[in-house]
Amino acid sequence: MGILNHIALISAAFVILQTRWSSSWPMDPTLGFLRLPLNKSNFHVQKPYDLQESERYSFKHGVHKMWVYFTDKPLYRNSPTHPRTEIRITGYDYSSGVWQFEGYGYVPCGTANVTIMQVFGGSPHATTFMLRVGQNGTLTYYRSAVLASNMYDRWFRLNVIHDANASHLKVYIDGVLKFEAPGRGGTSHYFKCGVYSQPDGSYYMESRWKGIKVLKKCG
Numbered sequence: 307m308g309i310l311n312h313i314a315l316i317s318a319a320f321v322i323l324q325t326r327w328s329s330s331w332p333m334d335p336t337l338g339f340l341r342l343p344l345n346k347s348n349f350h351v352q353k354p355y356d357l358q359e360s361e362r363y364s365f366k367h368g369v370h371k372m373w374v375y376f377t378d379k380p381l382y383r384n385s386p387t388h389p390r391t392e393i394r395i396t397g398y399d400y401s402s403g404v405w406q407f408e409g410y411g412y413v414p415c416g417t418a419n420v421t422i423m424q425v426f427g428g429s430p431h432a433t434t435f436m437l438r439v440g441q442n443g444t445l446t447y448y449r450s451a452v453l454a455s456n457m458y459d460r461w462f463r464l465n466v467i468h469d470a471n472a473s474h475l476k477v478y479i480d481g482v483l484k485f486e487a488p489g490r491g492g493t494s495h496y497f498k499c500g501v502y503s504q505p506d507g508s509y510y511m512e513s514r515w516k517g518i519k520v521l522k523k524c525g
């Protein structure tokens with residue numbers, strides 16, 4: 307290996323160390339993860355059961371747009387759940403290992419009190435993680451911790467790392483580690499994104515997603 311390669315390697319290592327040392331320094335959370343192949347067959351769209359997919363979902367210029375109204379029907383007839391339009395990632399349900407969801411999300415002003423991303427599977431609760439849009443464009447962990455504010459009308463990068471082995475969750479927004487929490491049990495997990503209304507949800511709810519990736523820790 308030539309001297310220039312050595313210098314490049316050393317400076318790369320230095321950059322990585324620097325980002326590790328400074329938690330508020332944006333980093334690439336996907337380092338050390340393997341990106342898994344995804345195609346249309348891995349995206350199952352859940353929407354109000356009485357409507358066509360095209361009435362609540364569109365995919366244009368690489369952007370998945372999902373919307374739902376508070377008065378819409380749930381995903382199945384007689385389901386007690388609130389209305390949703392969500393992409394449920396299929397083909398990568400997991401029970402162990404370290405998994406990561408990456409996506410660029412966008413929430414238009416007005417959408418409030420709605421879940422926009424989930425790590426499904428938990429026990430006794432149904433989920434391990436819900437990213438919620440609260441009041442005024444906040445992004446929250448369920449109804450508790452605020453992870454980011456003033457997020458309306460702009461794209462943000464979301465990385466969620468779920469270590470199912472160690473039962474641990476990490477959430478990055480725009481490359482910055484914003485939140486960590488223990489897992490919430492469960493034996494089978496998968497990722498979802500879109501809009502899933504909550505009891506106090508706004509009348510109209512929308513989120514857009516692009517660059518969705520599923521990754522798994524190497525080794």
Ligand SMILES: *[C@@H]1O[C@H](CO)[C@@H](O)[C@H](O)[C@H]1NC(C)=O
Pocket residue numbers: 343344345346347348397
């Ligand atoms: C899409 O992915 C599925 C599951 O990984 C695979 O079986 C299928 O062959 C892929 N289709 C195309 C067109 O790449």
Ligand SMILES: *[C@@H]1O[C@H](CO)[C@@H](O)[C@H](O)[C@H]1NC(C)=O
Pocket residue numbers: 402403404471523524525
């Ligand atoms: C997670 O645990 C499984 C066994 O339960 C093991 O095979 C796997 O290597 C572990 N993965 C990591 C990333 O530690």
Ligand SMILES: *[C@@H]1O[C@H](CO)[C@@H](O)[C@H](O)[C@H]1NC(C)=O
Pocket residue numbers: 441442
């Ligand atoms: C949202 O913003 C309005 C207007 O600035 C403010 O009155 C209200 O307290 C904020 N709500 C929350 C939950 O931050």
Ligand SMILES: *[C@@H]1O[C@H](CO)[C@@H](O)[C@H](O)[C@H]1NC(C)=O
Pocket residue numbers: 416417418419440441506507508509
């Ligand atoms: C969001 O929920 C809060 C608290 O339940 C409520 O006061 C507010 O009106 C809701 N926001 C919208 C836009 O529906």
